Amino acid sequence: SQQGEEDPQALSIQEGENATMNCSYKTSINNLQWYRQNSGRGLVHLILIRSNEREKHSGRLRVTLDTSKKSSSLLITASRAADTASYFCATGLIQGAQKLVFGQGTRLTINP
Amino acid sequence: DTAVSQTPKYLVTQMGNDKSIKCEQNLGHDTMYWYKQDSKKFLKIMFSYNNKELIINETVPNRFSPKSPDKAHLNLHINSLELGDSAVYFCASSSMSSGNKETQYFGPGTRLLVL
Numbered sequence: 001s002q003q004g005e006e007d008p009q010a011l012s013i014q015e016g017e018n019a020t021m022n023c024s025y026k027t028s029i030n031n032l033q034w035y036r037q038n039s040g041r042g043l044v045h046l047i048l049i050r051s052n053e054r055e056k057h058s059g060r061l062r063v064t065l066d067t068s069k070k071s072s073s074l075l076i077t078a079s080r081a082a083d084t085a086s087y088f089c090a091t092g093l094i095q096g097a098q099k100l101v102f103g104q105g106t107r108l109t110i111n112p
Numbered sequence: 113d114t115a116v117s118q119t120p121k122y123l124v125t126q127m128g129n130d131k132s133i134k135c136e137q138n139l140g141h142d143t144m145y146w147y148k149q150d151s152k153k154f155l156k157i158m159f160s161y162n163n164k165e166l167i168i169n170e171t172v173p174n175r176f177s178p179k180s181p182d183k184a185h186l187n188l189h190i191n192s193l194e195l196g197d198s199a200v201y202f203c204a205s206s207s208m209s210s211g212n213k214e215t216q217y218f219g220p221g222t223r224l225l226v227l
Binding site for chain 2: 030031033035041042043044045048050086088092094095096097098099100101102104105
C-alpha cells in the first residue's frame, strides 16, 4: 500500500504566490524526500530531509519534517510558471538499498 | 551526458508478447532500481540491485525478471504481457557506498502500452 498521502491532490495559484504541499506517512523512516515530475517526464530530486532534522532550505524551497506527527510539508515561495508540475514526497528507508515509497503526488499549477 | 537513460522511450505491444526495457547509468553508482507508475500516477518500487545483487524484490509477478549484467545496467524483461502492465516504468540509480546514499536519480521513463 502507498506509504505517503499528499494533500492537496491539486493546487492552483497565481504566479508569485507561495505554494504549500503536505505529506503524511505511516511507518518509520530514515529520510523524506521531495521530487518534481513535469508532465511526461522523469522525476527530479528536489530536497532531502533526514529523520533527525526538522527543517531544510534550498533556494525557494523549504521543507519541514515532524516525525512525531509523521508529516512533512514543502513550501515553494514566489512561485513561477516553470514550477508547474507534480510534486511527490517519498519516504526513504535504507535496507541494503534505499527503498523509496512515494505518495500519490500533488499537481501544482501556477497561473501567469 | 545523460545520467540515467532508458530504451525504448515508448513501447506498444500486443498482449501475450515478451518485451525488454533497458537502463544504463553513467554516474558510477552501485545501486539501480525499477519503479512502475500507473495511470493514477502512483509510483511504486519493483526491484533494486546493488552491485548486481538483488536487494529489493517487491510483490511483483514472476513474469517480470530484472537482470543486471554489470553495475551500470539494469534491464527489465517482461513475459506474457497483460493489459494491466501498461504503465510508465522508471529506472533510477544511487550510490550506497559513498556520498549521498539517499538521493536517487531517475531516467526519463519508458511508456509501455499493452493492447
